[in-house]
Amino acid sequence: MHPPIDLDAYLRRIAYRDATAPDLPTLRALVAAHAAAIPFENLDPWFGLPVDLEPAALQRKLLHDGRGGYCFEHNLLLQAALRAIGFDVSALIARVLWRQSDDAVTPQTHMLLRVELDGENWLVDVGFGSQTLTGVLRLQADIEQPTPLEPFRLVRMGDDWCMQSQLYGVWRSLYRFDLHSPPPIDLVVANHYVSTYPGSRFTTHLVAARIEGDRRLTLLDREFTVRRLGHEPERQLLRDGGEVRRVLEQRFRLRLPAHPQLYRRLHELPG
Structure with missing residues (x-):
């Protein structure tokens, strides 16, 4: 059984007033509304405070206390909301390449989501800070995909996928990932690392x-x-x-x- 979420409170927080259904238009609208309404911020780890990923803590902080968070908080909250609406959604974990070379070996410190819809796979990610994905990407390599802001694309790196965005005419790698959905404890460990190291x-x-x-x-x-x-x-x-x-x-x-x-x-x- 998945953790419960106060879906009405979530929809109020992101100022979403339309009907919801587990379909692509709803998914796109929710992602855009979430990215605009809930900021990315790291005040808790900056203060040396723990980042609690338990559902009740996430909802209290992001829905009721007027706060934001970083990737684990944003995407876990969105995942819970999507599941409550009826989407088939799973977590993925990634190695950040932003401002590094594509062959850099980095720890798995980022989270994104995969949504299966009508037999197709889509990626969403409302928690990458300065290059947060404002749209929904089809899981397909080597095609430029428009979003409300920059174009994005996915490329293959061996057995991995790489998320890229186009900035000033240049494709920049954000992170690489595979399609294995990690157990929740792996997200807890990654969250602990980035918030305390x-x-x-x-x-x-x-x-x-x-x-x-x-x-x-x-x-x-x-x-x-x-x-x-x-x-x-x-x-x-x-x-x-x-x-x-x-x-x-x-x-x-x-x-x-x-x-x-x-x-x-x-x-x-x-x-």
């Missing part, structure tokens, strides 16, 4: 991302960036912790946690 990006930097219409918003420490298709990125170095707070609350739509060290940590962010 001293060298993890999520323990050493403040990171946030969200889709805003035709724009991708990203924050890395004090650097706030807005990217639009066909335009050069607009980068702004935020002056102090107060500006960082305003951007997180207003542009990323985050309800910041009541952590006693929040404002000190924001003011100490590197430029």
Whole structure:
């Protein structure tokens, strides 16, 4: 039996008001709404707090507390919602290649979803931060697939698949994966690694991302960036912790946690 989810609360959180059915139009609409409504953020590991993947904790944080999360939180929440609607959905685990060479050997630290629908397989991923997939990809190699933002494609790397997005005319690899669905404990171990390892990006930097219409918003420490298709990125170095707070609350739509060290940590962010 799959963990329960308050589906009505989920649909309210992502501002989804249409009827739901286990079909491709619903899947596409849910992915787009989720990516726009729930931000990517790593405040908990940045504070040294555990990231709890239990269903009740995920729903409390992302649905009721006005927070976001990273890949495991986003995609586990979406997986539960899709199952409640009637989709056949399973988790996949990936090795991140973003900003690395395609032959890099990296740990399995990313999660995405495979959806089987009418005999075909589709991929969704609402948790890759600055390059979160805003559409739904057919599991088919070597074809350019449009999304509401950049084109994406899948290529084969030996026995693996590789997810790529096109940025400024160049295909960039995001991660590689196989089609084996891992047992839940593997996701727990990967989540523990990325949220506690001293060298993890999520323990050493403040990171946030969200889709805003035709724009991708990203924050890395004090650097706030807005990217639009066909335009050069607009980068702004935020002056102090107060500006960082305003951007997180207003542009990323985050309800910041009541952590006693929040404002000190924001003011100490590197430029």
